[in-house]
Amino acid sequence: MTTLFLNARLIDPEAGSDAPGSLLVQHGHILARSDQSDKAAFLAAHNLNTADVQIVDCGGKCLAPGIVDIGVKVCEPGERHKESYKSAGLAAAAGGVTTIVTRPDTTPCIDSPETLEFVTRRAQADAPVNVLPMAALTKGREGREMTEIGFLLDAGAVAFTDCDHVVTSTKVFSRALTYAKSCGALVIAHPQEPGLSAGAAATSGKFAALRGLPSVSPMAERMGLDRDIALLEMTGAKYHADQITTARALPALERAKANGIDITAGTSIHHLTLNELDVADYRTFFKVKPPLRSEEDRLAVVEAVRTGLIDVISSMHTPQDEESKRLPFEEAAAGAVALETLLPAAMRLYHAELLDLPTLFRAMSLNPATRLGLASGRLSAGAPADLVVFDPDAPLVLDRFKLQSKSKNTPFDTQQMQGRVLATYVAGEPVYRKEA
Amino acid sequence: MQPPSFDQSHLLGIEPLRPHEITAILDLAEDYVALNRQTEKHSEALAGLTQINMFFENSTRTQASFELAGKRLGADVMNMAMQASSIKKGETLIDTAMTLNAMHPDLLVVRHPHSGAVDLLAQKVNCAVLNAGDGRHEHPTQALLDALTIRRAKGRLHRLNIAICGDVTHSRVARSNLILLGKMENRIRLIGPPTLVPQQFAEFGAEIYDDMREGLKDVDVVMMLRLQKERMDGGFIPSEREYFYRYGLDAEKLALAKPDAIVMHPGPMNRGVEIDGTIADDIKRSVIQEQVEMGVAVRMAAMDLLARNLRSIRQAEAS
Numbered sequence: 001m002t003t004l005f006l007n008a009r010l011i012d013p014e015a016g017s018d019a020p021g022s023l024l025v026q027h028g029h030i031l032a033r034s035d036q037s038d039k040a041a042f043l044a045a046h047n048l049n050t051a052d053v054q055i056v057d058c059g060g061k062c063l064a065p066g067i068v069d070i071g072v073k074v075c076e077p078g079e080r081h082k083e084s085y086k087s088a089g090l091a092a093a094a095g096g097v098t099t100i101v102t103r104p105d106t107t108p109c110i111d112s113p114e115t116l117e118f119v120t121r122r123a124q125a126d127a128p129v130n131v132l133p134m135a136a137l138t139k140g141r142e143g144r145e146m147t148e149i150g151f152l153l154d155a156g157a158v159a160f161t162d163c164d165h166v167v168t169s170t171k172v173f174s175r176a177l178t179y180a181k182s183c184g185a186l187v188i189a190h191p192q193e194p195g196l197s198a199g200a201a202a203t204s205g206k207f208a209a210l211r212g213l214p215s216v217s218p219m220a221e222r223m224g225l226d227r228d229i230a231l232l233e234m235t236g237a238k239y240h241a242d243q244i245t246t247a248r249a250l251p252a253l254e255r256a257k258a259n260g261i262d263i264t265a266g267t268s269i270h271h272l273t274l275n276e277l278d279v280a281d282y283r284t285f286f287k288v289k290p291p292l293r294s295e296e297d298r299l300a301v302v303e304a305v306r307t308g309l310i311d312v313i314s315s316m317h318t319p320q321d322e323e324s325k326r327l328p329f330e331e332a333a334a335g336a337v338a339l340e341t342l343l344p345a346a347m348r349l350y351h352a353e354l355l356d357l358p359t360l361f362r363a364m365s366l367n368p369a370t371r372l373g374l375a376s377g378r379l380s381a382g383a384p385a386d387l388v389v390f391d392p393d394a395p396l397v398l399d400r401f402k403l404q405s406k407s408k409n410t411p412f413d414t415q416q417m418q419g420r421v422l423a424t425y426v427a428g429e430p431v432y433r434k435e436a
Numbered sequence: 437m438q439p440p441s442f443d444q445s446h447l448l449g450i451e452p453l454r455p456h457e458i459t460a461i462l463d464l465a466e467d468y469v470a471l472n473r474q475t476e477k478h479s480e481a482l483a484g485l486t487q488i489n490m491f492f493e494n495s496t497r498t499q500a501s502f503e504l505a506g507k508r509l510g511a512d513v514m515n516m517a518m519q520a521s522s523i524k525k526g527e528t529l530i531d532t533a534m535t536l537n538a539m540h541p542d543l544l545v546v547r548h549p550h551s552g553a554v555d556l557l558a559q560k561v562n563c564a565v566l567n568a569g570d571g572r573h574e575h576p577t578q579a580l581l582d583a584l585t586i587r588r589a590k591g592r593l594h595r596l597n598i599a600i601c602g603d604v605t606h607s608r609v610a611r612s613n614l615i616l617l618g619k620m621e622n623r624i625r626l627i628g629p630p631t632l633v634p635q636q637f638a639e640f641g642a643e644i645y646d647d648m649r650e651g652l653k654d655v656d657v658v659m660m661l662r663l664q665k666e667r668m669d670g671g672f673i674p675s676e677r678e679y680f681y682r683y684g685l686d687a688e689k690l691a692l693a694k695p696d697a698i699v700m701h702p703g704p705m706n707r708g709v710e711i712d713g714t715i716a717d718d719i720k721r722s723v724i725q726e727q728v729e730m731g732v733a734v735r736m737a738a739m740d741l742l743a744r745n746l747r748s749i750r751q752a753e754a755s
Contacts, residue, residue: 209634210451212551212572212611282552326530328550330571 066098078107089127347419
């Protein structure tokens with residue numbers, strides 16, 4: 001089975017290029033790319049006839065490596081009414097996300113090989129995209145005893161994280177890091193000083209003061225990161241900070257990287273495209289964790305993505321049902337669905353001329369894949385043909401009830417956006433096509 | 437006479453009000469002050485209307501004030517102590533609101549421990565909602581009664597130096613007053629220990645002092661706030677006696693204010709914590725009792741104006 005993606009605008013995050021070309025895919029992998037428009041010559045060079053090849057004319061639209069999204073919450077087991085592997089898989093496909101890396105903060109949480117196997121089985125049965133599960137770092141995400149990191153790795157866990165629970169005991173965390181290092185496991189943590197952030201629903205500042213919301217200083221993130229960096233110096237573990245969202249945390253991250261610590265960092269699409277003022281009159285769909293930051297922080301984080309200091313952009317997809325959000329702001333659950341809005345929201349940064357397309361796909365596809373040791377996330381020969389075709393300019397008004405996710409808690413509801421996924425391919429096979 | 441211009445369908449906070457709307461409420465409240473001082477204190481302004489007071493948080497004074505205000509205007513008033521009711525059975529705020537809404541109330545007076553909860557509720561009902569205090573956010577009728585008290589004592593509500601002292605962080609009264617007095621062009625000082633005064637309020641034009649003696653110099657109005665021990669999750673001040681020594685209003689500190697400065701307190705007072713009892717009782721300086729009186733009048737005025745708008749909206753819908 002051979003497919004030729006013709007007449008595309010190739011977004012290559014490895015080369016940092018954005019140029020016309022075509023891509024040849026065979027047996028689920030990328031065979032070759034060409035910047036020539038002569039398809040016959042391209043095929044002949046690979047001993048292929050036009051008749052044997054399926055042609056996909058991209059019509060000049062963008063073709064990029066599919067998104068690898070670290071930190072997606074699928075609510076199985078426990079809360080399937082919020083999101084199942086089927087609905088999350090369809091949402092991912094519709095959003096150009098070809099690999100979802102799932103969070104273990106389910107009910108019960110994924111902290112044993114048995115629960116991990118359940119997740120893997122459900123994902124294989126129902127999801128049209130690649131699903132890679134993460135496992136908890138400590139049992140019950142309680143921060144007391146480490147999980148069976150070795151067994152879980154064997155069962156397919158790609159990383160270990162307690163999600164938004166910070167392992168407060170430095171002793172427990174340092175041991176878990178030490179043990180994880182011996183297994184070669186990646187640890188993902190939420191940098192935050194929980195003593196400072198407990199009970200907070202907003203970021204300290206003018207807005208939180210006026211609205212009377214309990215708030216946390218942005219400094220809590222840097223304090224958490226500083227502690228983790230010290231422990232990494234001690235243990236040498238492989239570490240990824242799930243979300244860096246404040247300017248104050250960036251110098252610490254930069255120093256740690258310069259000192260050769262094995263650290264990468266992510267941020268969420270919401271912290272790149274929204275700020276604290278979007279909460280306006282206590283709109284709970286804008287309640288995320290950590291809370292939305294100031295505009296200065298947002299711009300600093302965008303700049304850090306541009307320079308590569310922040311490696312990864314995630315959707316931090318967190319489905320919540322209507323009941324969890326129809327509450328006073330302080331009581332409402334945090335989180336937003338974002339698998340389908342990740343790409344159009346990222347296009348806001350492109351249209352604002354803050355980030356170009358190769359930079360965006362470096363952070364959404366290449367870097368997360370590389371950090372997890374995956375061959376995907378790139379357009380080079382031999383890579384899996386996980387691809388997204390999209391039109392960065394196509395306008396839409398987002399209607400949350402048209403989302404594939406079972407939960408509809410998106411902050412972008414009714415907003416004008418630009419950027420539509422036209423088709424998504426996993427291992428060369430179409431898993432989504434936009435209806436004409 | 438042309439009715440005063442007041443274009444609101446709810447009173448959720450001071451923030452949405454324009455200065456002339458604030459003045460409209462205060463002007464009408466003056467009429468009700470006069471009415472309330474008569475032996476026959478009855479009006480038919482809310483006749484036929486149903487007022488429900490929903491208090492999700494304990495309150496004696498505010499609830500009594502709203503109840504009295506409604507009854508004097510001829511409304512059918514019902515009090516619901518929500519802490520003891522279905523909330524305990526797991527019903528959500530919105531379900532409670534929908535249930536009440538189905539009983540066709542016309543005025544809903546709501547107090548809730550969470551900021552923004554009253555806004556949320558107002559979106560789900562089709563009657564006029566009055567915020568009687570939501571979390572740390574706003575307490576608009578308190579700010580309005582404070583404004584009326586100041587206007588009557590000082591003869592104006594602009595170009596005054598007003599000190600708001602004490603626990604600003606946990607105070608919805610402070611927020612509403614800061615907004616109202618700012619809209620009316622006054623100079624506002626926030627005085628208190630930095631752990632209890634959000635420094636961000638400087639961006640709204642307030643001057644912030646952590647030395648009370650310095651902050652009280654030449655002010656016209658001293659507004660004390662209650663130390664909200666129940667909202668504190670630990671360690672904002674070292675002790676009440678140190679707090680009283682540094683931030684409690686006593687004769688010595690008050691002497692730094694203008695000689696005719698008035699002393700206010702939203703109540704209930706912690707005597708010997710934020711205010712010396714003798715100052716609170718000094719009828720030459722303290723207007724604390726007057727504040728309570730103005731509270732009933734301002735609430736009557738606010739409900740009257742909202743009811744007029746409610747009636748005209750419903751008339752327009754019917755025709």
